[in-house]
Amino acid sequence: MLIIFGGLPGSGKTTIARALARRLDAVYVRVDTIEQAIRASGVADDVGPAGYIVAYGIAGDNLTLGRTVIADSVNPLQITRASWRSVAQAAGVKTVEVEVVCSDKAEHRKRVETRVSDVEGLVKPTWQEISERAYDEWHGPFVIDSASKTVEAAIDELVVRLNGE
Template sequence: MLIIFGGLPGSGKTTIARALAERLNAVHVRVDTIEQGIRASGIADDAGPAGYIVAYGIAGDNLTLGRTVIADSVNPLRITRSAWLSVAQAAGVMAAEVEVICSDKAEHRNRVETRLTDVEGLVKPTWQETSERAYDEWHDAILIDTALKTVEAALDELMSRLKLLAMR
């Protein structure tokens, strides 16, 4: 299965994606890490679509090996989400889309402004950049709101919803 995460920076998507990958013993493919690697290589200051394209390839390779893959990125545009769905289709596996939000704006802003980076050299976006980011509406995604939940509660909710989806 390919589980496609998305959400604005600071929403909690990487925290939930990592916890899910650990629980499922799945491959965690994080676009931030790939994009920062591209920038650090000196090839380009702006990774552009390259980070996503590399991530699609890594995910596809792991899916064809029978691994569950957790795709972790902002996924702000329909085109990136459609590309992830194409990766799953090409591998012949089921896909689930998960949008992570933080509905409490004050909490979301606090997270954006106080979190530390765990990817060497990665500069996190400011609250203004986050709140002004182009972000297409999601359709048919599992919605997880992290505002008033612990990581474990959000993960349990997601696991239940994924099981229901798999039963269809």
């Protein structure tokens, strides 16, 4: 199974995606880490779609090995979401899409302005950059509101949903 996470930076998606990966013993693929590794290599400062394309390849390899994969990225555009679904389809596995939101704007902003990057060299976007970011509306994913539940409650809810899939 491919579990596709998305949501604006600071919404809580990485925290929840990591916790779910631990709970399921799943492969965890994070686009931020891949993009920063490409930048650190000196090949390019502007990685464009390269990080996503590398992530699709890593996810596809692990899906064909029979592993559950959790994909963690902003997924701001319909095309990135469709590409993740294509990776799963090529591997012959189902997908579950999870959008993480933080409905409390003050809390979301606080998270953005106080968090420390856990990827060496990665510069996190500012609240203004996040507020102005292009982000296509999702249609049909499972939505987790991180403002209204703990990480553990979100994981419990996701596991119940996954077991029903």
